[in-house]
Amino acid sequence: MTKSRTHEKPRILCLHGFRTSAKILETQIHKWPDSILEKLDLVYLDAPYPSMGQSSVEGIFDPPYFEWFQANQDFTEYENFEECITFIEDFMVKNGPFDGLLGFSQGAVLAAALPGMQAEGLVFTKVPEIKFLILISRAKLGGSKLSAPLLAANAFSSPVKCPSLHVIGENDLVKPDSIALLDSFVDPIIVHHLEDHTIPRLDDQSLEIVNNFIEKIRNLTKT
Template sequence: MTESRSHENPRILCLHGFRNSAKILETEIHKWPESVLEKLDLVYLDGPYPSTGKSGVEGIFDPPYFEWFQGNQDYTEYENFEECITFIEDFMVKNGPFDGFLGFSQGAVLAAALPGMQAEGLVLTKVPKIKSLILISGAKFGGSKLGAPPLAANAFSSPVKCPSLHVIGENDILKLDSIALLDSFVDPIVIHHQEGHTIPRLDDQSLEIVNNFIEKIRNLSTA
């Protein structure tokens, strides 16, 4: 676990991708300019389970690699999902409070479902309400690619109201799933980029969108 920034900024818990790590996500997020990162208090957490197979970033980033939970080949059945949520909540209780989540890939899938699950009173009952989400290469439990774990069965039964920023890659394997996820959120803010399944660099237009979103959630965190 690594940490940066002042507690006066929105405190964001960052969830890495499948068979990635906190260190890898931190490295990738630092593609974004310091003028953005200095406005957020980013805390990076490793998933609770060591990688159970080959990582897609082997040869690019050094191990160890971690997973948040596991699923069967077509993601109709899950293992360790409830344990994963408990792990995250325990960390938030000990190291919070947190204002929101930033997630990439598997971390974004998980983060996207948390506000709805929290609103049902099923998870994160010991921590404050989630105020914001930044979802990079996200997808939806119960969507075209992923079945829903029982705990997340109704996570999107009502539109998710907390402010959300969605980063969608034109060449991302999850592009269509990321677009479909937008329908589950009230007034989602969207950045489109030309890269694939990665944290993109920010062009001038994307930078303006990110800065406006951060200003919005900064006001929420100080309210």
């Protein structure tokens, strides 16, 4: 765990969106150019629960589809939230160490809350500290639309200090929640794009921002 990793790429666990899959997220991320992806060691994980309803990507991507946890219609009650975090931690113990997390949609909702829960000593006690986050199309547990499961009740009680890259779509339905979540992070780095609830292609300005962020996290993972 403490060995020097000077010559290694930042190792990132990638958490896919609601009722999609690791394979789908990997396909979506490959919209980003090789000049970005070759600098990162990306590991994709399927969520532990098979989809319990229709997926928004049916007819676009092949099944199977998975979900991280479940909630009732008004997001006041959650099921399998603690279990899914235990599932992720067990994977990290067996396949790590990991430096940071990348999440899209439901995966990003989860990833955003994990550093705060880890800082409280409630989760991820068997793995190293999360050093950075890449969050794409996400909302906040305990925000305007999503109440927080008990385990995550204080996840944002203090500003999240680890470096964070936030990818926000101008036409994304969760854009207001993505903007609101920025207040919970110290010095968030932001990529804006014109697409909707998706992983966007990166224009020249976005590429520069992402490259600068990667250089920042590479320096974090050299020791």
